[in-house]
Every structure is written in structure tokens, then in C-alpha cells.
Amino acid sequence: MIRLFRVFIPASVLGLLLSEAVLIFSCYVLASFFVLDADPEIFLLYDNGLWRIALVVGCIIVALYFNDLYWQFRIRSKLLLVQQMCFVVGIAFLTQALLTYLRRPDWTIPKWIMIYGSGLALLTLPAWRIIYGSVVMRALGSQRILFLGASLLAQEIAAEILEKPELGLSTIGYVDDVPDNTTVKLPGGPLLGAICNLRAIVKECQPDRIAVALAERRLRLPVHELLDLRFSGIRIEEAQAMYETVFGRICVREVRPSQLIFTAELGPRRSSIILQQWYSIAIGTVTIIILLPLIPIVALLVKLSSPGPVLYRQKRVGKDGRVFTLYKFRSMYRDAEALTGAVWATPDDPRITPIGRILRRLRLDELPQLFNVVRGDMSLVGPRPERPEFVQTLTDQIPYYRQRLSVRPGITGWAQINHKYGDTFEDTILKLEYDLYYIKNLAPTLDLYIMLQTIKVMLLSRGAQ
Numbered sequence: 001m002i003r004l005f006r007v008f009i010p011a012s013v014l015g016l017l018l019s020e021a022v023l024i025f026s027c028y029v030l031a032s033f034f035v036l037d038a039d040p041e042i043f044l045l046y047d048n049g050l051w052r053i054a055l056v057v058g059c060i061i062v063a064l065y066f067n068d069l070y071w072q073f074r075i076r077s078k079l080l081l082v083q084q085m086c087f088v089v090g091i092a093f094l095t096q097a098l099l100t101y102l103r104r105p106d107w108t109i110p111k112w113i114m115i116y117g118s119g120l121a122l123l124t125l126p127a128w129r130i131i132y133g134s135v136v137m138r139a140l141g142s143q144r145i146l147f148l149g150a151s152l153l154a155q156e157i158a159a160e161i162l163e164k165p166e167l168g169l170s171t172i173g174y175v176d177d178v179p180d181n182t183t184v185k186l187p188g189g190p191l192l193g194a195i196c197n198l199r200a201i202v203k204e205c206q207p208d209r210i211a212v213a214l215a216e217r218r219l220r221l222p223v224h225e226l227l228d229l230r231f232s233g234i235r236i237e238e239a240q241a242m243y244e245t246v247f248g249r250i251c252v253r254e255v256r257p258s259q260l261i262f263t264a265e266l267g268p269r270r271s272s273i274i275l276q277q278w279y280s281i282a283i284g285t286v287t288i289i290i291l292l293p294l295i296p297i298v299a300l301l302v303k304l305s306s307p308g309p310v311l312y313r314q315k316r317v318g319k320d321g322r323v324f325t326l327y328k329f330r331s332m333y334r335d336a337e338a339l340t341g342a343v344w345a346t347p348d349d350p351r352i353t354p355i356g357r358i359l360r361r362l363r364l365d366e367l368p369q370l371f372n373v374v375r376g377d378m379s380l381v382g383p384r385p386e387r388p389e390f391v392q393t394l395t396d397q398i399p400y401y402r403q404r405l406s407v408r409p410g411i412t413g414w415a416q417i418n419h420k421y422g423d424t425f426e427d428t429i430l431k432l433e434y435d436l437y438y439i440k441n442l443a444p445t446l447d448l449y450i451m452l453q454t455i456k457v458m459l460l461s462r463g464a465q
Contacts (some may be wrong), residue, residue: 001168001245005449006441008245010166012137013070016129017061023128024060028053028109028117035112043110052109053117059095060121063088066456075133081126089118142170145242146207148198148226150176150186153239153254154213158188160246167246172205177220198225202234213239248418249433250440252400260400268407268442275444277408280380284373291367298329298364305355308334311368316385319408323388324377327368331356363458369411381447382410383435394428404435407442412454414438414446 001008032040032049043049064070067084075081096114099107109117145161147154158171171188177195178184184191192201202210210229214220230236243251299310312330315323332351352360359365372378378385383404386394395402415434419427438446 004445006443006446007449008248010164010168012166012168015136016132017070019132020064020125020128021057021061023124024057024121025053027120027124028056028113031113031117031120035110035116048106049109052107055107056092056096056109056114056117059092060088063091066459068456068460075130078126078130081129082122085122085125089122092118137165142168143208144170144172144206146172146192146202146205146210147174147239148176148195148210148212148222149214149239150174150178150184150191151213151215151239153215153243153251154211155187157211157213157239157243157246158186162188164246169246172207175201176214195220195222198222199229202229207234209235209237209242211237211239211242244437247433248414248437249430250436252398252429252433252436255400255436260403268439272442272444273407276379276381276442276447277376279444279447280373280378280408281376283380284370288370288374291370294364295367298359298367301355302329302331302359305353306333315388316409317388317391317405318377318385319405321391321402321405324372324385326372326377326385329359329365329368331359331365366411373411377408379408379410381413381438381450382408383413383438384416384431385409397425398429398432400436401432404432404439407439412450414450417450417453417457 002011002014003009004014029044029050032043032053036043040049044053067088069084069088093114096108108114142165145158147158154174161167161169161171173189173192174186175192175195175198178191192205210226212221212226226236240251240254243249243254302310308330310330312328312332314326314328316326318324331353333353356365369378373380391401391405413435414437415431418434419430438450
């Protein structure tokens with residue numbers, strides 16, 4: 001796992017991305033040697049050919065990213081993989097056509113280089129994906145994890161590792177005290193023995209990392225053995241830290257207040273909050289100017305869809321518990337909550353108008369929130385602002401819920417790109433875990449990553465409700 005943009009990214013994903021970029025680039029360079037009558041070096045070196053090819057490669061890589069082909073790159077259907085690759089290369093053709101229409105010949109590559117290079121890419125990319133998934137990832141190997149403790153937390157981590165081999169992790173098994181007559185079936189590996197046999201088990205299994213996941217540590221944690229193993233070169237870490245790496249969120253039920261109080265990594269830093277406010281206002285202002293022609297069109301559609309005001313005003317809770325008025329384009333029928341009161345949206349919610357459903361799917365109903373950003377009520381990225389009625393109830397029921405109010409709420413956020421729209425109590429807890437991860441790692445680079453992911457989510461129409 002490699003940490004980029006404050007996010008843990010599997011090394012296998014980065015390896016696939018870089019290798020495919022080189023492979024695609026090579027296809028178009030090779031095509032230039034087949035197609036051009038003159039010396040190809042003149043085109044490549046003296047006519048900006050390498051830069052033009054790099055532009056095509058960039059289009060294909062971005063299209064692969066926006067089609068989730070770097071998020072779920074295990075081969076489930078070879079036919080579907082070929083179809084996806086055809087779509088991706090088609091986007092590159094459309095980009096070249098657009099540049100030709102804009103009369104930018106210095107940005108395009110010759111027609112036959114594009115055709116032959118794309119043909120080579122369509123042959124080699126699916127084949128490389130198959131080879132990478134079946135051969136290269138096995139050759140790269142994975143870090144072997146031994147769990148000290150067979151708690152529920154350890155089992156959840158092991159189950160997730162099984163589901164995501166691209167993480168580059170594998171579970172050896174568990175070390176814990178269990179009565180002799182008890183049979184325990186655990187995900188990822190067997191129960192290898194009791195805690196008192198830890199040294200012998202480590203010597204036999206040779207793990208790369210030991211994750212401490214004991215539900216009760218008092219009089220059970222083998223401190224001296226772990227200290228000796230740590231100095232022998234084996235990495236020892238808390239299971240909570242591994243949970244954060246594997247899931248991208250903080251496990252609320254396992255967090256102790258002392259961990260939050262004394263950790264040096266926990267955000268938000270005051271300087272980060274001030275910087276975030278400034279670039280959120282700047283980007284929000286520019287976005288409003290760019291989208292200014294679209295706003296009256298959306299407003300007209302809302303007005304024609306059903307009687308009532310165009311804008312929907314609602315009280316939300318912001319930073320430090322301050323209540324502000326949030327603006328959205330109205331997507332529900334007028335007085336939709338007159339009888340029910342404040343309730344969460346649900347799938348196929350009858351309160352939503354047909355036009356409102358489209359606006360929600362495309363996130364266009366949230367355009368007026370850009371004015372909340374410019375006013376300083378919100379940031380572009382942050383936890384979603386909740387209604388005061390919900391905040392008080394959730395604060396009483398969920399530990400650390402009020403800590404999410406330490407930063408400004410956002411139009412999008414880490415929870416929004418990683419989890420579906422929350423309409424249950426369990427969803428709220430999961431979203432809180434993502435929000436705490438975001439608050440801990442708040443930085444401009446993480447905000448940039450979230451905004452890029454949000455564009456992908458919008459294009460794929462995921463998560464809206």
C-alpha cells in the first residue's frame with residue numbers, strides 16, 4: 001500500500017496504471033513507424049509527435065479511470081473488458097475529432113497513426129490486463145498478516161482482505177486463547193495457537209506484520225514478546241490502524257478517547273481549515289461564473305415541474321454547531337414534509353418530482369450550495385451538513401458524532417464518494433467513520449482527490465437518492 005493524497009492506494013493499482021501508460025504510448029509510437037513514409041523520428045522528435053501521443057495516452061488513462069477500471073480491475077468477464085476498452089479508445093477518437101474541429105492540428109496525431117495505434121491498443125490492453133491479474137500480481141506477492149487476537153475487528157479486516165486481493169495483503173491466521181473443545185471458523189486463516197505460543201508460531205509462519213486485535217488486553221498482551229519481535233524486524237501495529245488502511249475509515253466502536261486526544265496525526269489543523277476556506281471560496285466563485293448559463297435553465301425546469309418556489313431553504317448545522325440556511329433547487333413536491341416531519345430520503349421516495357429525480361442523479365439540485373460556499377457557511381469538501389433535528393438525536397446515540405462539526409460541512413465529501421446515500425442508523429455510523437478519517441487527514445491534496453472522485457461519481461450516476 002502506498003499513501004498518496006492522504007489516501008492508501010494499492011501498489012498493484014499504481015503498477016497497473018504506469019504499465020498501461022507505457023504500453024499505450026508504445027502502441028502509438030510503433031504505429032508511427034508502420035504508417036509514416038518519412039523518417040518517424042522527424043515526427044516524434046521535431047514535430048512534437050511525442051507530446052501529441054502523450055495527449056492521446058492521457059485521454060485513454062483518464063477514460064479508464066472514469067470507467068472504474070482502476071478501482072475494480074479484476075477480470076470478471078473478458079467480453080465486458082473488451083467492450084470497456086472499445087469505449088475508452090472511442091473517447092480518445094472523439095477528443096481528437098474535437099481538436100480537429102477546433103483547428104488545433106498541432107495537438108492531434110495523423111489519422112492513420114491514430115487508427116493503427118488504437119488497433120494495437122485494443123489488442124494489447126485486454127491481454128495485458130489478463131496477464132497482470134493472473135501472473136504479475138502473483139509474482140509481486142503480498143504482505144503476510146498474523147492477527148494477535150480473533151476479535152470481531154480482526155475478522156472484519158481479514159474478510160475485506162479476502163475480497164480485495166489488489167490490496168497486496170494476505171492473512172496467515174490468528175493467535176488467541178480458545179478452549180480446547182471449541183472449534184472456531186475464522187475468515188482468512190485458521191486459529192494457529194494460544195498467545196503463550198506466539199514466538200513459536202511467528203518462527204514457523206514468518207509473518208511480515210502482526211496486527212494486535214485483542215478484545216481484552218489486560219493481563220493478556222504479551223508485551224515482552226512483541227517488543228522482541230519488533231526489534232527482530234517484524235512490523236507490529238494496532239488492528240485499528242490496519243482497519244483504517246484497508247477500509248479507508250476509522251472504526252468508531254474501537255476508538256478510545258485517549259487515542260484521539262494524544263495522537264499527533266489527528267486533524268484538523270487550524271492552518272488547514274483557513275487554507276481550505278480560501279480555496280473553497282475561490283473555486284466556488286469561478287464555478288458559479290462558469291455555470292451561470294446553466295442555473296436559469298435548471299430553475300425553469302424546477303418551476304415547470306410542480307407548483308412552489310424554485311429554491312428549497314433548509315436549516316442545517318455547520319462548523320462548531322452553528323445553524324445556517326442551506327440552499328438547493330427544489331426536487332420535492334411543495335410541503336412534502338408537512339405531514340411526516342423531518343425524515344431521511346429513501347429509494348423511490350414518492351416526495352421527489354420526476355424532474356427532481358433527474359436533478360438529484362446529476363447533482364444539479366446542489367448547485368445553489370456554491371453560494372453557501374462563497375458565503376463561508378460550507379466548503380467544497382467536508383462532512384455533509386445534517387438538520388438540527390437529526391444532529392441532536394445522533395449526538396446522543398453515536399459516540400464522537402459531534403466531532404464531525406469541527407470542520408465546515410461540504411457539498412461533497414469522503415463519505416459521499418465511498419458510501420451510498422445514508423437512510424438508516426447503521427449508514428450514519430459508517431458515514432461518521434469516513435468523516436472522522438477525512439477530518440484526521442484533512443489536506444488540500446485529499447480535497448483534490450475527493451473532487452476528482454466526485455466528478456466520476458456524477459458521471460456514473462452513483463449514490464444519488
